[in-house]
Amino acid sequence: MAKILIVGGSLGGLFAANILLRQGQDVLLLEKASGSLDGRGAGIVTHDALADALREAGIRIDENLGVKVSKRVTLGADGSSLGEMDLTQTLTSWSRLYQLLKENFSSERYLQGKTVKTVSQDADKVYVDCEDGSNYSADLLIASDGIRSAVRAQVAPAVGPEYAGYIAWRGVCDEGCLSKYTLDTLFNYFGFCLPNGEQMLGYPVAGSGNNTRVGSRRYNFVWYRPASEEDELIKLLSDADGHHYPTGIPPAKVSWQHIHSMRSAAREILAPQYAEILEKTPAPFLQAIYDVRSEQIVFGRIALMGDAAFVGRPHVGMGVTKAGDEAMCIAKHISLLGAVPAALDAYSVERLHLGQQVVARAQYLGRYMQAQGAKGNRDGESLKRNADTVMAETAVDISSLLAAGKAVPVAAATL
Ligand SMILES: Cc1cc2nc3c(=O)[nH]c(=O)nc-3n(C[C@H](O)[C@H](O)[C@H](O)COP(=O)(O)OP(=O)(O)OC[C@H]3O[C@@H](n4cnc5c(N)ncnc54)[C@H](O)[C@@H]3O)c2cc1C
Structure with a gap:
């Protein structure tokens, strides 16, 4: 059983924590907020991969x-x-998913009021210092601390929103x-x-x-x-x-x-x-x-995931599904290779390019939206064409499009 620290107790961190705990790892999650996170967020589009991640986290899915x-x-x-x-x-x-994932996880392993300040590592371990003076060590650290990730700010300071x-x-x-x-x-x-x-x-x-x-x-x-x-x-x-x-x-x-x-x-x-x-x-x-686009998501014993790694504009409706996918991928490689840097490297090989594609695809959909009407083409025909394109391309799962061998346009929009 390996010691794994997760930074961030929102949906991404909870996916990783639940899946790794079920795998038998010694998981500890550090969350900055001291109160409940519930009540924030609004609607979330689900895709098949999100249901897979929930199942892997041990959550039974029904019509509710x-x-x-x-x-x-x-x-x-x-x-x-x-x-x-x-x-x-x-x-x-968001609240429904948070409630399901939080209730399913061990409350003793979900530590709140823990703002991670610094991370460091040597050949054997990774170390974390929190603002309240507490510190922790582990075999691996998974950072799912969001768009303004404190962990990313240290390991990849050039990347930001x-x-x-x-x-x-x-x-x-x-x-x-x-x-x-x-x-x-x-x-x-x-x-x-x-x-x-x-x-x-x-x-x-x-x-x-x-x-x-x-x-x-x-x-x-x-x-x-x-x-x-x-x-x-x-x-x-x-x-x-x-x-x-x-x-x-x-x-x-x-x-x-x-x-x-x-x-x-x-x-x-x-x-x-x-x-x-x-x-x-x-x-x-x-x-x-x-947008947040990373060039590197693994740094030795530290991996970035969720919004800390990539933020695609919400047109793709992929934020939570992507976090669930990444959590499953990290857990799969840890179960195959152990809680060692090589497992995180394998996660990076599988997910880095896909994350970059999600960001590019979301930018493409954003540019398409911004260009609508800019060329004076608001006649009935072009409006109808816009409507058909937007309905067909918004909030559909890019991983399943790629798996089905379908083209996923990411180039500049033409109307
Ligand atoms: C308008 C809009 C619509 C969206 N619609 C969708 C949608 O339809 N479908 C979808 O899948 N996604 C959608 N998203 C995106 C989605 O909300 C996120 O992508 C998803 O929650 C994954 O985020 P995460 O868990 O990695 O990070 P976050 O949810 O940002 O959580 C980060 C966590 O880390 C904690 N934290 C931060 N810093 C520290 C620190 N230093 N130490 C410890 N803890 C820390 C924070 O308190 C927080 O709990 C939408 C987003 C927007 C803006």
Whole structure:
């Protein structure tokens, strides 16, 4: 039994911790937050690989994992359908996955209030110092400490988040407060709306208490809007008193003036169904969209995974699935080769290029969105073509496309 330290107790870290513990390793997880992480995050698109990772973590999957949709629809600004596509997917939520993974893991091995400050290694071990003065050693360390990873900052200081030029407004709206029109024409679908250079998408998720019953669900939306880095982004990441949160504004601090302007814009440029959802969402929040692309994910006895290794813009809907895949891959090589650097090297061989492809694919989808309308081609034909492309390419599993030998475009978009 080898000693393995996991840094970060969100979904990526919990996938790795659960799978390695089941394999019989002596796992200890260090998480910075001292309270529960639950309540953050919104909707998550699931792919087959996510279900595989949950099973490997020892979690039984049933219909309560999320809400199933069978169709995608794109709405025009007047609310009519511009196109539809059959595609069955289960949509779940960050809290549901967190709850399943956290309950399944040993609470004595999940240490909270542990902010990892420094990592170092010698020929035999890896060492960790935390801000509270505690320190730990292990055979291997797996860093799943997110987009601003402290571990990555030490082992690969040149890599960091790069702003994509746009933000996403996000939130969830109770099904019970929506009009029959919106329920009938949008609620049960994975829906899109494509204003010039922007993109709104949404889908139904479980409601309070992970309730998936009709009448108790919620609609999760993500609205991508351009925001210049030097000006608009700073304003959006500042609260109503002018306090700026450069690494992300807490949901409760988002300025009411910005929410007001966002809802006004929604009434002007989005389908009325989406305008209603935004009007009735009690606490919309926003996130800047970033890319993180690593050139190296293994450094001796230290491996980066999840958002610490790569962040693909959410258009690919791959963040959690990718973290689950990477956790399974690390565990597979440790079980084959033991808890030694060679196992991590084998993980890198299998996943480095794929992670880079996920980032490139997400950038391609982002560029496609930004280019929409930029060439004055908002006639009915091009709108329809955009709708068909966006519905076919958004939030589909890139690993399964590659496994099926399908082309995965990553080059600049042409409209
Ligand atoms: C708008 C939007 C929509 C998205 N939609 C989807 C989707 O549909 N599907 C999908 O799969 N993904 C989606 N994602 C991405 C997804 O949320 C993440 O990719 C996923 O949770 C994997 O992240 P992680 O566990 O590696 O890191 P994180 O979730 O960022 O967790 C990092 C953890 O490390 C802890 N930590 C940080 N620093 C330290 C430290 N120094 N010491 C100890 N602990 C530390 C943090 O407290 C945190 O708990 C979306 C993201 C955005 C922005």
